[in-house]
Amino acid sequence: MLAPFLQYLISGITVGMVYAFSALGFSLIYNASGVVNFAQGEFIMLGGMLAVFFSKAGLPFPAAAVLAIVIPTLLGMMIERLTIARAKNAEILSLIIITIGISLVLRGLTQIFMGKAVHALAPISDSRPIHLAGAVMHSQSPWVLGFTVTVMAMLWYFFRHSLSGKKILATSCNRSAAQLMGINTQWVMTFSYAMAAALGSLAGVLITPITMTSYDVGIMLGLKGFIGAVVGGMGSGMGAIAGGLIVGIAESLGAGYISSAYKDAMAFLLIFVILFLRPRGLFGAKATDRV
Amino acid sequence: MNEVQKSPFLGLWFLGVTLILLLALLPNGYFLDIAIRMAINAIIIIMLNLLIGFAGQISLGHAAFFGIGAYSSAILPAHFGWPSALALVFGALFSGVLALILARLIFRFKGHYLAMVTLGLGIIVSVILTNETAWTGGPDGMAVQDLDLLGHKLPGDRSWLGLTGFLLILCVWGTINLMESPFGRALRALHGSETAAAAAGVDLARYKMAVFALSAVPTSIMGSLTAHYVGFVTPNLAGFTHSIEMLTMVVLGGMASIYGSVLGAVLLTALPQLLATLDGWETVALGAILVITMIFLPKGIVPTLTVYLGKHSR
Amino acid sequence: MNLLEVRNLSKSFGGIQAVHNVSFAISPGQIYSVIGPNGAGKTTLFNLITGIYLPTAGEIFLNGSKIDGQPPHRLAGLGISRTFQNLQIFMNMSAIENVMVGAHLRLDRNILKASLRLPALRRRDKILREEAAELMAFVGLEACVTQAADSLAYGALKRLEIARALASKPRLLFLDEPAAGLNPAETQGVQELMQKVAAAGITVVLVEHDMKLVMNLSNRILVLDYGKKLTEGTAEEVCRNPDVIAAYLGVHG
Numbered sequence: 001m002l003a004p005f006l007q008y009l010i011s012g013i014t015v016g017m018v019y020a021f022s023a024l025g026f027s028l029i030y031n032a033s034g035v036v037n038f039a040q041g042e043f044i045m046l047g048g049m050l051a052v053f054f055s056k057a058g059l060p061f062p063a064a065a066v067l068a069i070v071i072p073t074l075l076g077m078m079i080e081r082l083t084i085a086r087a088k089n090a091e092i093l094s095l096i097i098i099t100i101g102i103s104l105v106l107r108g109l110t111q112i113f114m115g116k117a118v119h120a121l122a123p124i125s126d127s128r129p130i131h132l133a134g135a136v137m138h139s140q141s142p143w144v145l146g147f148t149v150t151v152m153a154m155l156w157y158f159f160r161h162s163l164s165g166k167k168i169l170a171t172s173c174n175r176s177a178a179q180l181m182g183i184n185t186q187w188v189m190t191f192s193y194a195m196a197a198a199l200g201s202l203a204g205v206l207i208t209p210i211t212m213t214s215y216d217v218g219i220m221l222g223l224k225g226f227i228g229a230v231v232g233g234m235g236s237g238m239g240a241i242a243g244g245l246i247v248g249i250a251e252s253l254g255a256g257y258i259s260s261a262y263k264d265a266m267a268f269l270l271i272f273v274i275l276f277l278r279p280r281g282l283f284g285a286k287a288t289d290r291v
Numbered sequence: 292m293n294e295v296q297k298s299p300f301l302g303l304w305f306l307g308v309t310l311i312l313l314l315a316l317l318p319n320g321y322f323l324d325i326a327i328r329m330a331i332n333a334i335i336i337i338m339l340n341l342l343i344g345f346a347g348q349i350s351l352g353h354a355a356f357f358g359i360g361a362y363s364s365a366i367l368p369a370h371f372g373w374p375s376a377l378a379l380v381f382g383a384l385f386s387g388v389l390a391l392i393l394a395r396l397i398f399r400f401k402g403h404y405l406a407m408v409t410l411g412l413g414i415i416v417s418v419i420l421t422n423e424t425a426w427t428g429g430p431d432g433m434a435v436q437d438l439d440l441l442g443h444k445l446p447g448d449r450s451w452l453g454l455t456g457f458l459l460i461l462c463v464w465g466t467i468n469l470m471e472s473p474f475g476r477a478l479r480a481l482h483g484s485e486t487a488a489a490a491a492g493v494d495l496a497r498y499k500m501a502v503f504a505l506s507a508v509p510t511s512i513m514g515s516l517t518a519h520y521v522g523f524v525t526p527n528l529a530g531f532t533h534s535i536e537m538l539t540m541v542v543l544g545g546m547a548s549i550y551g552s553v554l555g556a557v558l559l560t561a562l563p564q565l566l567a568t569l570d571g572w573e574t575v576a577l578g579a580i581l582v583i584t585m586i587f588l589p590k591g592i593v594p595t596l597t598v599y600l601g602k603h604s605r
Numbered sequence: 606m607n608l609l610e611v612r613n614l615s616k617s618f619g620g621i622q623a624v625h626n627v628s629f630a631i632s633p634g635q636i637y638s639v640i641g642p643n644g645a646g647k648t649t650l651f652n653l654i655t656g657i658y659l660p661t662a663g664e665i666f667l668n669g670s671k672i673d674g675q676p677p678h679r680l681a682g683l684g685i686s687r688t689f690q691n692l693q694i695f696m697n698m699s700a701i702e703n704v705m706v707g708a709h710l711r712l713d714r715n716i717l718k719a720s721l722r723l724p725a726l727r728r729r730d731k732i733l734r735e736e737a738a739e740l741m742a743f744v745g746l747e748a749c750v751t752q753a754a755d756s757l758a759y760g761a762l763k764r765l766e767i768a769r770a771l772a773s774k775p776r777l778l779f780l781d782e783p784a785a786g787l788n789p790a791e792t793q794g795v796q797e798l799m800q801k802v803a804a805a806g807i808t809v810v811l812v813e814h815d816m817k818l819v820m821n822l823s824n825r826i827l828v829l830d831y832g833k834k835l836t837e838g839t840a841e842e843v844c845r846n847p848d849v850i851a852a853y854l855g856v857h858g
Contacts (some may be wrong), residue, residue: 030403036403036406037594078574079394083582085587086586088591091589093343093347094405094585094589095585096349096403097538097542097585098537098581098582098585098586100351100535100578100581101577101579101580101581101582101585102578103572103578104577104578104581105574105575105578105579105582106533106572106578107574107578108572108573108575108576108577108578109571109575111570111571111574112342112571112572112575120461145400147418169300219531223407223410223414225401226407227407229412230403230404230407245574259420260329262418262422263421264414264418265414265415265418265419268411268414269415271407271411272396272408272411273406275397275404275408276396311747318830327828335738348626371642371651444729448633459616464722465720466720468719468720468721468722469719469720471708471719471730472714472719472730473705473712473713473714473730474714474715474716474719475719476698476702476705476709477706477709477714479695479698479702480698480706480709481696482695482700483694483696483697484693484695485687485693486657486677486693487678487689487693487694487695487769488695488706489676489678489681490655490677490678490687490770491678491681491686491706491707491709491710491772491773492678492681492682492692492709492710493674493678493706493709494678495678501716506718506810537820542838547697567824
């Protein structure tokens with residue numbers, strides 16, 4: 001009884017961490033600009049695909065991993081400067097549509113240059129599974145957990161105690177006020193995109209040894225990260241992480257106990273339920289429009 | 292509508308004449324097929340534009356309704372012996388009711404919450420269609436019987452163009468009338484300011500439900516017609532890509548513009564045909580169009596042109 | 606009988622008591638003003654009465670019937686109309702269409718009839734358009750009838766909102782800072798407009814900071830401070846009340 005449950009729980013937490021990274025990316029950009037970046041999932045995909053590409057090209061894992069994170073980060077910054085920054089006073093809907101377009105371009109280009117095949121990536125430590133209280137865990141899982149916790153701690157420190165972090169939070173509260181305070185809100189935007197891309201691609205690199213990757217994994221990863229961010233309360237960092245984990249665990253338990261074919265639908269049903277009970281998400285702030 | 296009150300029906304005459312010419316002059320085969328698909332898409336996009344452009348809501352899963360219509364027309368006759376007309380009506384009713392329920396549940400949601408819920412709808416419908424192989428034929432799809440209207444079948448493609456073209460004219464005419472009415476103004480008010488609209492007496496929940504259903508039902512009907520026309524259905528008809536194609540047509544042609552919807556449908560129906568074998572390039576092209584249009588022509592082609600011509604005619 | 610009666614109305618947001626135990630009554634045909642320092646809860650009070658917020662406690666009566674908890678669109682049907690502190694104009698429509706939406710509930714809103722372009726509907730729409738043009742003239746915007754809303758100046762937009770609010774032929778009109786951001790000449794125009802509206806038989810409730818305007822116009826004044834009712838009375842009574850003076854100017858030590 002316990003062993004299968006533990007199994008589902010562990011795989012749920014593992015994949016939940018990826019969703020948490022994805023969710024965090026959404027929250028970051030939402031906080032900086034009010035935009036939901038539908039291209040977030042593609043950064044995760046790019047992390048995995050580029051890691052595969054550079055590994056196959058003969059580079060050792062650390063080098064491949066670094067490139068697989070740096071390139072999407074630079075891409076993220078470039079995309080923000082070329083598109084979002086250009087569409088200055090556009091409606092939020094327009095900006096959302098731009099990010100949808102960007103995700104299509106990224107996905108399409110990946111499909112063209114790397115084909116439709118599914119790719120595998122070697123795990124960091126050897127590939128023998130780990131046994132824990134009757135459950136079997138992929139050898140990559142502790143790495144995912146470790147990196148996730150480390151990065152989250154770094155982010156917490158960054159936002160609480162560094163000046164740059166505070167600038168970002170200030171901009172998200174009130175953009176005009178932040179500008180009047182001398183904060184370069186343009187830089188904040190670009191930085192947020194860079195960070196979201198970095199987090200996403202890191203997650204992609206970490207998870208690919210477990211889940212494999214292909215050109216179209218971005219859609220679902222992004223979507224579930226989005227759900228995680230909304231479940232946790234859009235704009236809340238804590239919420240994003242919690243939300244991502246919840247989505248991962250719910251999905252895994254659902255797939256295990258109910259039906260694995262409807263795994264993807266599971267996450268959506270979850271969100272309907274949660275939004276119905278708590279429309280602002282679990283940790284979301286109550287916002288009121290001033291009229 | 293802007294100060295220069297040209298009759299919006301002028302465009303309708305133009306459209307009517309074009310359709311008649313196409314009907315008479317197009318040779319059978321490839322071009323006729325594209326024209327039929329354009330007409331079908333135009334109807335869908337006009338109604339979707341009511342939701343997105345006029346009322347300012349969003350739907351990223353509208354293809355779900357298309358899929359529901361298509362598969363109703365496939366499954367009900369094949370598995371249950373229903374006449375095709377009844378199956379079409381069932382699909383439309385089911386889509387309408389689903390849209391009403393969904394809108395009622397989420398009408399308070401804005402922006403990205405709404406985007407996500409509609410996205411989820413599309414995903415769930417796709418997943419169901421892909422997995423319930425016994426009913427739907429699974430990922431490979433299933434065949435569809437011929438459209439049977441009270442004992443009459445449609446003889447040949449030209450009559451399909453006649454049918455869809457006629458429906459398109461009806462749709463444009465009805466929508467122009469609707470947008471010039473109190474209902475239409477209320478929809479646009481919803482987009483302008485929900486608070487003020489409510490204070491003026493607009494029941495936000497009911498109007499959002501109405502416009503959602505209004506955009507879902509014709510989409511479902513077009514799904515049914517497409518199913519009969521092509522003779523085959525596959526789950527990707529309800530898929531994310533199809534939903535995004537619809538969104539792109541709305542955005543490119545012009546939000547809150549009826550003729551813009553027609554233009555968007557015409558321009559982007561040809562695209563997948565041209566890039567049929569270049570799958571990845573189609574995706575890139577769609578994405579690039581979305582990005583470029585939103586940066587340089589944020590209102591879409593027709594509204595931007597209207598303003599431009601308005602400025603330069605003085 | 607009183608047109609509007611508010612009893613023990615309270616509203617808290619989390620830990621903040623925005624409005625606390627406020628009671629007052631308004632007779633028909635008055636111009637009634639609500640004043641108080643910033644943050645006193647005036648707009649919150651408006652939002653409570655016009656259905657945007659749900660009261661935490663207390664009751665609101667319109668002509669004797671309980672209306673607290675009713676959503677804004679229902680209240681519009683009961684004869685309540687309003688303008689907003691932060692303009693809520695439909696910028697995506699023309700000026701006259703803005704006014705026409707105000708009359709929404711007086712029209713046939715049937716979808717089927719609309720799509721079929723039935724003559725009866727078209728006729729009523731045409732009549733409404735003429736009425737809307739008259740309303741715009743009433744508020745002094747006859748020159749702007751065909752213009753797009755987003756091309757009008759701030760002062761014109763404030764008047765447009767009033768025209769829109771009048772289009773529903775309300776019994777009770779709530780104006781949230783109608784003179785905010787206006788210069789003295791424009792404010793004088795607003796004062797005259799208010800007098801015209803009251804003369805037409807509409808009960809006007811005003812939130813305003815411009816004391817001259819308030820004193821010139823009001824039959825009765827309600828003074829709020831920190832969400833509580835400080836006092837209520839005629840302009841003279843309120844002016845002389847020491848608590849009011851203290852609240853606005855600070856207590857002299």
